[in-house]
Amino acid sequence: MIGLTTPTTGTAYVEGLDIRTQMDWVYTSMGVCPQHDLLWETLTGREHLLFYGRLKNLKGASLKGAVEESLRSVNLFNGGVADKQAGKYSGGMKRRLSVAISLIGDPKVVYMDEPSTGLDPASRSNLWNVVKRAKQDRAIILTTHSMEEAEYLCDRLGIFVDGSLQCVGNPKELRGRYGGSYVFTMTTSVNDEQEVEQMVRRLSPGAEKTYEMAGTQKFEMPKQEVSIADVFEAVEVAKSKFPVYAWGLSDTTLEDVFIKVANSAQQFHKLT
Template sequence: MPQTLSNLLIWLNFFRLNDYSIQLVFFLISINLQISVAFLASAMFSDVKTATVVAYIYVFGTGLLGIFLFQFFLEDPHFPRGWIIAMELYPGFSLYRGLYELSQSAFAADYRGVNGMRWRDFGDGMKEVTCIMLIEWLLLLVSAFYIDQITYSSKHPLFFFLQSPSKNKQHHYSSNKQISKFVVEMEKPDVCQEREKVEQYLLESTGNCAVLCNNLKKVYSGKDGNPQKLAVRGLSLALPQGECFGMLGPNGAGKTSFINMMTGIIKPSSGSAFVQGLDILTDMDRIYTTIGVCPQHDLLWDKLSGREHLLFYGRLKNLKGSVLTQAVEESLRSVNLFHGGNGDKQVRRYSGGMKRRLSVAISLIGNPKVVYMDEPSTGLDPASRKSLWDVVKRAKRKGAIILTTHSMEEAEVLCDRLGIFVNGSLQCIGNPKELKGRYGGSYVLTMTTSKEHEQEVEELVHRISKNAKKIYRTSGTQKFELPKKETKIAEVFQAVEKAKKMFPVVAWGLADTTLEDVFVKVAQTS
C-alpha cells in the first residue's frame, strides 16, 4: 500500500533523527513568535489589503533571503558572529537559523549512522536562536498589546502608571458640556431638548443610560482632491434601558458610521459617548463584553456551522458548560435555524436570509446590555421577518437596542422612539405617533376619474379645504393633502358622494399620514 504524504513527511530524517522534545520546544516557541508578530502587525495596520500584501512579502521574502543570503553568512567562517546574532533578531531569520541547525544535525547523523541533535549536545547556534526567539516572543506580545491600547483604545501612552480615567469623569463631562454649546447648526426643538437631556445626564451619572452620546462627530478626510466628508455632525442622544431606538435616514446619512464609532471599529473625530457608563475612547475593551452587534454585511465563516458560530461567540461572552449549550439551543430556535438540521450545516450552504438570521442570533447571545442592529431584516421573507420582530421585542426587555432600517413598518412595530438622520445630523426625534402628528398634520385624498373631469375634482377638493395641495397627478389619478385643522372627514364623504352623481368616479380613498410620508417630507426639506 503506498504511503500517504503525511507518513512520508513524518519519516523524513529531519523529523526522525532529531530529538522529538527539542523539535517540540523549538516549533512551539517559533509558532508563538509568529503569532506575536501577527498581533503586532494587526495593531500597526488599519487596512486589511495592505496588511495582506505586507504579510506575503514578509513570508516569501524571508524564505528567499534565508536561502540566497543568510545561509551563505552562516557557512562563511570569516563572517563576524556578532552580525549573525544581529540578523537573527529578525524573526524570519531566527526561524531559518533553527531549521538550518536541525537539518545539519540530521544530515550529519544520517551520514555517520548515529542519532541527530540531543539535549546533551545542544549546539551553541541552537541555544542562541532559541533564547532569541523566546525573548522576542514575550517582547513582541507586550509591544502588540501596548500599541493596540494607545492606538485603538485611545489610552494615554503612560496608561500603565496613570489612574483610571473614570475618576476624572466629572471634569470630562463639564468640558464636553462647554463644547456642546458651540453647535453651529440650527436645531429643531425636539433635537435641542434631547441635547439638553444628554447634558443633564452628564452632570448626574452616565450609568443611568444604556447609551449616551454627546456632540459626537465623524469627519472622513478627503482623498484625490475631494473635500472632507462629514458623516456624523454633532449627534447627542440618550438611550435608557429597555428602549428600542430606530435610526431612519437615506443611504449615506451616517447611520452605519455612528454604529462603527460606538462599536470601536472607527474612532470619532470629536465628542464623547458612553455605553453603560463606560467611555468608548478609553474603555472599549470592557464595553465589548456588554454589547452585541448585527452588522450591515454578514461576517461569517463559510466552513463553520451555525451552531459553531454561536458556540464561539458564546465563549467570548464568557458562557460555559450547560449555560452555553442552552443559550446556543435557544438562539437557534429563536431564529428558526434549529429544526431540519440547519444549525449543523456549514454556513456556505445557507441562503442569504438564513445568514441574516444567524447574524441576529450572534448579536443577542449572552444577553448583552446594548445591541446594535444595522438593517437586520434585509433579505428576509415576510414569515422570517415577523419571527425576527418577536425576537427583537423579547430582547429589548433585557437591554437597549439601536436599530437602523429602511422599513417604515418595521420601525413602527419595534421602535419606542425614532430619529431621522439626513446628511449626518439628527433632524427630528420622538415616538412614531409624535412624528406623524408633528410632520404629517394632513389627510391624503386620492381620487381617480377620467382626464376630462380632473379640473372638476380639483375644484371639489378646494371647496372642502381652501389650503388643499395637489401632490400627485397622472392619467386621471390625483392626490391632495388636506390640512387636518380645516378638514372634517364627514364633509369629505359628503363631497365625494355628490361628485359621484355629477361624473363617474373610478376609485377614491382617504388616508391618514404614514411614517413613510413623514420620512420623505423630512428628508426633502432638510
C-alpha cells in the same frame, strides 16, 4: 459606536464606559448585527453561535443552552437547519443568524443595521417579534429605511438627513408634530383629473398635491380644514359625475413624516 473607527469629536458611554478609552470593556456587553452578513460559509449556524457565545464568556451547559435558545428564537432549529453550512443558507436565513449572533450572551447594548433586509413578510414578522422580545432587558439602537419596521420596533425615533439629526420622539409625537393632515388619494381617468382637484380645493383650500401619475392623485389636506364626513359625501357626489376607480383617506403615516422632514431639511440646506 461599535469601535471600528475612532470618533473625530465627542464621545459616547455604554454602562458608564467611555468608547474612546474603554472599548475593550464595552465589547464584553455589546452585540452587533451589521447591514451585510459577516459569516463564514463553511461553518454551520450552530458553530457560529458557539464561537460568538464563547467570546461572551459562556461555557458548558450555559453555552449550549444559549445556542439552542438562539436557534429556536430565529427559527433556525428545526429540520436540521442549525447544522447546515451558512454558505448554503438563503439570504433570509443568513440575516436571522446575524440577529441571533448579535443577541447571544445577553449583551446590554445591541446595534442593528437594517436587520430585516431581504426577508419575506413571514420571516420579517417573526424576526421583529424576536427583536421586540429582546429589547425588554437591554438597549437596542436600530437603523432602518423602513418606517414600518421603525414604528413596530422603536420606542423613540430619530430622523437623520445628510448625517444631521433633524428630530427625535416617539411615533405618535412625530406624527402629531409633522403630520397634521389627512392624505386623500383618488384614481380616475386622466381626463377627470381636473375635476378631482377642484373637488379637493372646495373641501380644503389649503390642500397640497403631493403625487400625480396616470390618473392617480394624492393630496395632503390640513385636518383643521376638513371633516371626514364631508370627504365621503364629496366622493359620493363625484362618483355620480365620473368613474372613480379607487380612492382612500388616511392619517399621515411615518413614511409621510420621514419624507416631509427630509424635504424640508434639504430645502433648508439649499437656502443656506
